[in-house]
Amino acid sequence: MNEPKPKVTVAIIGAGIAGLSCASSLQKLGFEVRVYEKSRGPSGRMSTRHGEGWSADHGAQYFTARDRAFIEELNTWIKAGVAAAWHPRLSVYDSGQWQESGSKEKRYVGVPAMNSPGQYLAKNLSIECNQTIDKIYRKDGKWHLRSLENGEMIQSFDYLVLAIPAPQSYALTKLVDHSIETICSDIKMQGCWTVMARLSNKADMHFDAAFINNEIISWISRNNSKPGRTGQETWTIHANPQWSQQWIELDKDEAGQLILDSAKQLGLNCHNAEISIHRWRYASGAINTELGFILNDESKLCLCGDWLHSGRVEGAWLSGYKLASAIDISVAA
Ligand SMILES: Cc1cc2nc3c(=O)[nH]c(=O)nc-3n(C[C@H](O)[C@H](O)[C@H](O)COP(=O)(O)OP(=O)(O)OC[C@H]3O[C@@H](n4cnc5c(N)ncnc54)[C@H](O)[C@@H]3O)c2cc1C
Known part of the structure; x- marks a missing residue:
C-alpha cells in the first residue's frame, strides 16, 4: 500500500478574521495548519470587552x-x-x-458578541494564543519562527502566512523580503x-x-x-x-x-x-491590491488581512479565503 503523502504545513501569524478564514479554508483543503496569536484569544479587531454584568463591542461595530x-x-x-x-x-x-x-x-x-464568529471559526483549528511572533526566517527550505514568550518554535513550515496589520507585517518582514517591506511601508494605518x-x-x-x-x-x-x-x-x-x-x-x-x-x-x-x-x-487603513493578498511563490511567504482588501471585516475574511485558494494552486503547480 502507498504511504499517505505528508501534508503541506502552514504557519499563520494572527488569529483575526483574515487569519481564521485562511486557516479554516486551508484545513478544509487538506493542509496542516497552525495559528499563532499574541492575545489571549482569537478574533482580533472583531472584539468584545467583557466585565461583570456588561459587555461592549469595542472594535468592529457591524459588518456588511x-x-x-x-x-x-x-x-x-x-x-x-x-x-x-x-x-x-x-x-x-x-x-x-x-x-x-x-x-x-x-x-x-x-x-x-462581535467576537463570536471568530470563536466559532477557531473551534476546529489548532491555535496557540499568548505567542507573539517576533522573528521569522527561512532555513533549508522551511520557515522557522520565534516567539517572545517561548523562544524558537520546534516545528518548521512549508508556507508562512502573516495575517496581521501592515506595520506589524513590516516589522517582521523587513529582514527577510524587501519587496514586501515596500508594500507594507506604503500604507499608513x-x-x-x-x-x-x-x-x-x-x-x-x-x-x-x-x-x-x-x-x-x-x-x-x-x-x-x-x-x-x-x-x-x-x-x-x-x-x-x-x-x-x-x-x-x-x-x-x-x-x-x-x-x-x-x-x-x-x-x-x-x-x-x-x-x-x-x-x-x-x-x-487599506491599499488597493489586485488580488487582495500577497503570495511569493518562491519564498512561500504570504500576507493577508483587511489592509490588503478594503479595510473591513468582509475584506479581511475574503483576503484570507482567497489566499488559501492561491496557496492550494501554488502547491499543485
Ligand atoms: C475601532 C474599530 C472599528 C471598526 N469598525 C468596523 C466596522 O464597523 N465594520 C467593519 O467591517 N470593520 C470595522 N473595523 C475593521 C475590522 O475590525 C477589521 O477590518 C478586521 O477585523 C481586520 O481583521 P484582520 O484579521 O485583517 O486583522 P486583525 O483583526 O487585526 O487580526 C490580526 C491579529 O494578529 C495578532 N497579531 C499581531 N501581531 C502579531 C504577532 N507578532 N504575533 C502573533 N499575533 C499577532 C493580533 O493580536 C490580531 O489578533 C473596525 C476596526 C476598529 C479597530
Whole structure:
C-alpha cells in the first residue's frame, strides 16, 4: 500500500478574521495548519470587552456582506447562531444637524458578541494564543519562527502566512523580503480612541447608533440594541481616525475625557457612567491590491488581512479565503 503523502504545513501569524478564514479554508483543503496569536484569544479587531454584568463591542461595530462567498459564510454563521442582522435606529450628525439615516444597507453583528464568529471559526483549528511572533526566517527550505514568550518554535513550515496589520507585517518582514517591506511601508494605518460607557439607566437618545461628523467623534452606538446582548446599558464611542491619530500618544484618561465632553455636547451624558477606554494603535487603513493578498511563490511567504482588501471585516475574511485558494494552486503547480 502507498504511504499517505505528508501534508503541506502552514504557519499563520494572527488569529483575526483574515487569519481564521485562511486557516479554516486551508484545513478544509487538506493542509496542516497552525495559528499563532499574541492575545489571549482569537478574533482580533472583531472584539468584545467583557466585565461583570456588561459587555461592549469595542472594535468592529457591524459588518456588511456583498460578495457571494462571504454571504455563504455569513449564512453558516447565522445558522450556527453566531451572527445575526442588526436593525438599529440610525442617525447622522453633520454640520451641527441631526438627521435620520436613509441607509438601506443590511448590517450584521456577531451574536452574542462581535467576537463570536471568530470563536466559532477557531473551534476546529489548532491555535496557540499568548505567542507573539517576533522573528521569522527561512532555513533549508522551511520557515522557522520565534516567539517572545517561548523562544524558537520546534516545528518548521512549508508556507508562512502573516495575517496581521501592515506595520506589524513590516516589522517582521523587513529582514527577510524587501519587496514586501515596500508594500507594507506604503500604507499608513490610523488609530482609534474608544470609550465604553456603562450607564445605570437607559439613555434617552433618539438613536441606537449614529455616524457623527464633528471634530472628535465618528461613531456612537448602544450595544444593548444589538441582538443577543444582555446586561448593563453600555454605549461605545469611537473617535474619528484623524483626531485619534493626532492624539494617539495622549494620556488615556485625558483622551477619554475629551471624547466624553464631545459626546455630552451631542446629548449623550456619561457623567455618572463607569468608563473603560481602549486605544487601537492600528484600527483602519487599506491599499488597493489586485488580488487582495500577497503570495511569493518562491519564498512561500504570504500576507493577508483587511489592509490588503478594503479595510473591513468582509475584506479581511475574503483576503484570507482567497489566499488559501492561491496557496492550494501554488502547491499543485
Ligand atoms: C475601532 C474599530 C472599528 C471598526 N469598525 C468596523 C466596522 O464597523 N465594520 C467593519 O467591517 N470593520 C470595522 N473595523 C475593521 C475590522 O475590525 C477589521 O477590518 C478586521 O477585523 C481586520 O481583521 P484582520 O484579521 O485583517 O486583522 P486583525 O483583526 O487585526 O487580526 C490580526 C491579529 O494578529 C495578532 N497579531 C499581531 N501581531 C502579531 C504577532 N507578532 N504575533 C502573533 N499575533 C499577532 C493580533 O493580536 C490580531 O489578533 C473596525 C476596526 C476598529 C479597530
